[in-house]
Structures are given as structure tokens and as C-alpha cells.
Amino acid sequence: MNTHETTAPAAPRQDARPSAAPAGPRLVAEARKEGVDAAVAAARRLITALLRSGDGTGADLDAVASQLDAVADRLTAGAPTVTDRLAEMWRGEGVTRHDPVTGPENALAPPLRLHGNEDRSVEGVVTLDLPYQGPPGHVHGGISALLLDHTLGVANHWGGPSGMTAELTLRYLRPTPLFEPLTVTGRQVSVDGSRIRTVGEISAGGRTCVTAEGLFINKQLPRPS
Amino acid sequence: MNTHETTAPAAPRQDARPSAAPAGPRLVAEARKEGVDAAVAAARRLITALLRSGDGTGADLDAVASQLDAVADRLTAGAPTVTDRLAEMWRGEGVTRHDPVTGPENALAPPLRLHGNEDRSVEGVVTLDLPYQGPPGHVHGGISALLLDHTLGVANHWGGPSGMTAELTLRYLRPTPLFEPLTVTGRQVSVDGSRIRTVGEISAGGRTCVTAEGLFINKQLPRPS
Numbered sequence: 001m002n003t004h005e006t007t008a009p010a011a012p013r014q015d016a017r018p019s020a021a022p023a024g025p026r027l028v029a030e031a032r033k034e035g036v037d038a039a040v041a042a043a044r045r046l047i048t049a050l051l052r053s054g055d056g057t058g059a060d061l062d063a064v065a066s067q068l069d070a071v072a073d074r075l076t077a078g079a080p081t082v083t084d085r086l087a088e089m090w091r092g093e094g095v096t097r098h099d100p101v102t103g104p105e106n107a108l109a110p111p112l113r114l115h116g117n118e119d120r121s122v123e124g125v126v127t128l129d130l131p132y133q134g135p136p137g138h139v140h141g142g143i144s145a146l147l148l149d150h151t152l153g154v155a156n157h158w159g160g161p162s163g164m165t166a167e168l169t170l171r172y173l174r175p176t177p178l179f180e181p182l183t184v185t186g187r188q189v190s191v192d193g194s195r196i197r198t199v200g201e202i203s204a205g206g207r208t209c210v211t212a213e214g215l216f217i218n219k220q221l222p223r224p225s
Numbered sequence: 226m227n228t229h230e231t232t233a234p235a236a237p238r239q240d241a242r243p244s245a246a247p248a249g250p251r252l253v254a255e256a257r258k259e260g261v262d263a264a265v266a267a268a269r270r271l272i273t274a275l276l277r278s279g280d281g282t283g284a285d286l287d288a289v290a291s292q293l294d295a296v297a298d299r300l301t302a303g304a305p306t307v308t309d310r311l312a313e314m315w316r317g318e319g320v321t322r323h324d325p326v327t328g329p330e331n332a333l334a335p336p337l338r339l340h341g342n343e344d345r346s347v348e349g350v351v352t353l354d355l356p357y358q359g360p361p362g363h364v365h366g367g368i369s370a371l372l373l374d375h376t377l378g379v380a381n382h383w384g385g386p387s388g389m390t391a392e393l394t395l396r397y398l399r400p401t402p403l404f405e406p407l408t409v410t411g412r413q414v415s416v417d418g419s420r421i422r423t424v425g426e427i428s429a430g431g432r433t434c435v436t437a438e439g440l441f442i443n444k445q446l447p448r449p450s
Binding site for chain 1: 259260261263264265266267268270271272273274275276277278279280281282283284286287289290291292293294296297298299300301303304305307310311313314315323324325326330331332333355356357358359360361362363365366367368370371372373374375378389390391392393394395396397400404445446447448449
């Protein structure tokens with residue numbers, strides 16, 4: 001079977017289903033206010049600030065580079081081996097902490113905060129800034145694909161069997177704006193043996209911007225140990 | 226027409242076509258060794274270092290957070306308005322400097338360095354680290370989609386008319402590894418009126434991991450001014 005797994009959390013499905021709340025339980029890791037999550041939140045602000053600033057402000061960016069390099073050197077020197085770190089990442093709750101969409105330890109992640117709904121769909125709202133730009137003032141089509149691939153994976157974990165993405169089709173109906181709240185949804189629609197079909201979309205102001213249809217295969221890559 | 230533009234550079238097509246060189250001209254902005262590009266390169270190292278380190282090393286991550294916040298505050302205070310910055314970004318060579326795939330000013334970009342080939346295809350090699358992880362030790366399926374959407378857009382600029390992504394289909398044939406050189410290619414295959422078809426793939430060690438087929442519509446969003 002030739003497939004590609006989507007990262008998705010081992011969501012606490014049984015325990016966390018809501019009784020009647022309109023917004024269901026959070027399906028992704030909660031960011032902590034201290035430690036690596038705080039440093040990553042600051043790194044995210046910095047990525048945006050660098051893009052908002054650019055080269056023309058007279059800021060001493062070479063000094064900034066030296067400062068950031070020094071922090072990176074210090075952290076790298078103290079880091080575990082990649083093998084050990086991978087094993088640590090994939091234990092327990094770690095699995096939802098590092099991905100590039102929802103992970104509080106990953107500065108690439110906006111992060112998107114996904115909740116499970118009673119109807120087995122998942123949903124999150126996110127506002128994107130300049131790092132996620134494609135066409136002028138709008139979200140990059142590949143970023144929409146990234147958000148949707150991940151959201152479909154989480155929808156599988158929430159709604160039924162989950163697996164690896166085999167095929168993903170995106171349809172771009174209208175440009176997706178930066179700087180405005182975007183609603184990202186996903187929902188598992190069918191399971192036929194090992195074949196799982198899941199759909200999702202991104203909307204802004206109640207209008208659908210991008211839709212996604214995914215075919216997933218019910219298998220997983222082994223976790224490192 | 227409901228479509229979504231893919232960021233792609235206004236590549237210097239006519240002037241830069243190679244005569245016989247195996248690797249054609251670079252189609253994306255060259256990173257400078259100083260200024261904002263240097264700061265962004267350091268920010269990229271930092272994003273990876275934070276993920277490689279995690280919370281368990283005893284590093285004073287709250288101090289790191291304060292330091293990064295201070296830099297972000299300083300840059301933000303000196304930055305132009307977003308309107309002015311958008312106008313600046315979309316002038317001249319700026320268009321290839323800030324996207325989340327190839328942009329030297331965007332710390333989300335690995336960055337992927339794409340070159341044009343004689344046969345009108347485009348190609349780049351990139352090795353991805355932990356920020357781009359989906360399944361254990363492998364590239365996130367949505368990251369592959371991001372790289373391919375962008376590469377197909379650049380292939381359109383290199384090979385013929387270009388436009389906005391209307392539809393993108395990804396097929397995941399096998400997991401895409403982290404920490405190994407990945408070859409990313411794109412090639413425009415047909416133009417029928419305003420409908421442009423473009424394909425691409427990501428391979429590792431000579432084996433195809435992900436393929437992409439895109440339908441693009443020959444139009445663009447206006448540039449801010």
C-alpha cells in the first residue's frame with residue numbers, strides 16, 4: 001500500500017466528547033505559558049515581525065542575526081540526539097505538540113486550534129499574517145492545503161478510524177484572505193474497509209474559499225522508540 | 226472565475242534561459258548574507274533548534290522567550306504599515322522574496338531553491354528537518370502539498386502562461402523522508418485557452434514519493450500599491 005500518513009493526534013476521543021456544548025473539546029495540544037511553548041510563541045511573533053519589517057527600516061538586522069544564531073547554537077548544543085528526540089516526541093501527549101499546523105512547539109504552526117463537534121466534525125478558527133501569504137494580501141494555496149490535510153487527519157481521529165493520506169484534492173473557489181478569521185472544518189464521510197473518505201473546507205465571512213477531499217488508508221507508520 | 230493565485234515569481238524568462246548548462250537559472254530570489262535575509266536564516270535555525278531541544282534540556286526557555294519577544298517588539302515598532310509593506314513586497318524583485326516556500330525573507334520557507342531546465346521543467350533539491358514533520362521521521366503531507374503547489378506555479382512562470390490555482394490533486398505514493406535530499410520538480414503540460422495544466426513530484430533517492438496535478442486559470446490578483 002503506497003500511502004503517506006498525516007500526522008494527527010491520538011485524541012482522547014471517549015473521555016472528551018462533549019455532552020451539549022456548542023464547541024467541543026480541544027483536539028490539539030494546549031500551549032503552555034512557559035518553557036518551550038513560550039519561546040516558540042515568541043519565535044512566531046519574530047517571524048512575522050521580520051516579514052513586516054523587511055530590510056528598509058534601518059534596524060540592525062546583522063545584530064539580530066548574531067543574537068538568534070547564538071540562541072540556536074546554545075539550544076542545539078544542549079539538545080538530545082535526533083533519535084532520542086523523535087522517540088520523546090512520539091510518546092504520549094507529545095504527538096500533538098510538534099506538527100506544523102497545530103503544534104505549540106513548532107513555530108511554523110499558526111497554530112490552528114481544532115475542536116471536536118457533536119456531529120463528529122472538527123473545527124477551528126485562525127487568522128493568518130504575512131508568513132502565510134501567496135498572492136497579494138491572500139493566503140498561499142499550499143498553506144490552505146497544509147491546513148486542510150492536517151484538519152482532515154484530525155477529523156479522522158475524532159470521527160472514526162484514521163490513517164495515512166493516499167490522495168488529496170483541493171478546489172480553490174475564491175482567494176482566501178490574510179488578516180481575517182478563517183474557519184477550517186473537517187468531517188469523515190465514509191469508511192469502506194481500509195478506505196476512509198474525509199472532506200473539509202476553509203471559509204471566510206461565511207463564504208467557502210477552499211474545499212478538500214481526502215482518501216485515507218487505515219494504517220500508520222511505526223512510532224520511533 | 227473562482228480561483229486562487231499561486232505565488233510565483235516574475236521570473237526573468239527571456240534573459241536567463243541557459244544555453245546548455247545542466248542546471249538552468251535560479252528562478253527564485255537569492256538569499257543575501259546580510260540584513261533581513263541573515264536574520265531570517267538565523268530564525269530558521271532557531272525554529273529547528275527549539276524543536277530539537279524541546280522542554281527537557283534545562284535550558285532557560287523563559288529567558289529565550291523574553292529575548293525573542295524583545296527583538297520582535299523592536300522590529301514591529303520600526304516596521305512600516307502593512308499597507309506600505311505589501312506595496313513594497315510586490316514591487317519588482319520583491320515578489321520572490323517573501324513566500325513560505327522559496328522566500329529568503331520568510332523563516333517558514335525551507336527555503337526551496339528552484340532552477341529552470343532547458344526542457345521547460347523546474348527543479349530544486351531540499352532537505353527538511355523536524356519543523357516539517359508529519360508522521361514519525363517523515364514529511365507532513367500538507368508540507369509536500371505546499372512545496373508542490375508553489376513549484377507548479379513557478380513552472381508556469383518558467384514554461385508559459387501562469388495563473389491562479391483552481392484545483393490541485395496530490396497522490397501520496399510512499400512516505401517522504403526527513404533528513405534526506407528531496408528533489409522537487411514541476412512542468413507545464415498543456416494550455417487550453419485560459420486553462421493551464423501543470424504537474425510535479427517529490428522524489429527521494431530516485432523514487433517518487435508524491436505527485437501533483439494542477440489546473441490553473443490564467444489570471445492574477447492585482448498587486449497592492
